[in-house]
Amino acid sequence: MNPMPALEPALKQLRLSGILDSMEIRNKQAIENGLSHVEFLAMLIQDEVARREQKKFSLRVRRAGFRSEKTLESFDFSYNPSVNKALILDLATCRFLEEKAPVLIVGPCGTGKSHTAQALGHAAARNGYEVLFTPIGKLLGMLQAAKATNTYDRKLSTLAKTDLLIIDDFGLKPFKSSENEDFHDLIAERYERCATVITSNLDFAEWGEAFNNKLLGAATLDRIRHGAYKVILEGRSYRSSREEAALKNLVAGAEENT
Incomplete structure (x- = not known):
């Protein structure tokens, strides 16, 4: 008797x-390998657990x-040998999330800051952490919009409790007066409670220039x-290498057609 019609x-x-x-x-494996009923059931349950974990990870x-599928597996460490690969791989263990420690990533345009930050975010998601990646302009816009709808406290609380908040392109544009306060509030709420990753084109010594309120900026940076x-x-810029490769392919194609 086939049990499938009732089982489904x-x-x-x-x-x-x-x-x-x-x-x-x-079922076929169980028959071929002479597995017991318990062993067969164990395999089915393990499959279901793996499926559910994959579904949660995808969510x-x-x-x-x-922004895209940026992982450490796709990061070309050999392109810029000066990159501290050991530190990045250590961060990918997600120990910094347990420590509630910030990670600050700086460098010129195209050197892989956003890629590295998102790769750490992917690692965190694989380890069961809730992650939010956002450019700083979008982040501040969300907080400003929340003020306009009287939901600022709720939005701030949600952002403050996210396991890993990744803020991209800090210091790209100077803060406006209200943005100084919003960013300070968020960092103060997350301080020693949740981990935060911040990327910037600015050298660490220049981060204070992003704040027009220097006193508030100093207090914020002290926590960061x-x-x-x-x-x-x-x-070198990874973007430049892609452009160079595209140009070489274009030239090679033109030569083949001549």
Whole structure:
């Protein structure tokens, strides 16, 4: 007697319908290898756990708002040998999240700051952490919009509790008066409670220039720098290398057609 017609609706009722995806394969393996009923059941349950974890990971990545699929596996460390690979790989273990420590990533345009930050975000998502990646302009815009709708406290609380907040392009434009306060409030709420990654084209000594309120800026930066890991990316621009490669391909194609 084939139990599948009765089994399928029962599994769906129990929200275990994912088991159906591997049922046939696992059943065949169990027969071929002479597995016990318990061993067969264990394989099905492990498949279901893996499926659910993958689904949760995909949801965390989607909510994180990454610009693209940037991971450490796709980062070319050999392009700029001066990059501290050991430090970046250590950060990818997510120990800094347990420490509630900031990570500050600086370097010229095109040296991989956003890629590194998003790669750390992917690593955090794989380890079960909730992540949000946002350019600083968009972040400040969200807080300003929340003020306009009287939801500032709620938005600030949500951002403050996110396991890992990645703020991209700090210091790209000077803060406006209200933005000084908003950014300070957010950093103060997250200080020693949650980890924050910040990228910037500015050298660390220049970060104070982003604030027009120097007193508030000093207090904010004091919290950002306390116990922070500092990643300095130097060398050639990855964007330039892509442009050079595209130009070479264009020239090679033109020569072939002549």
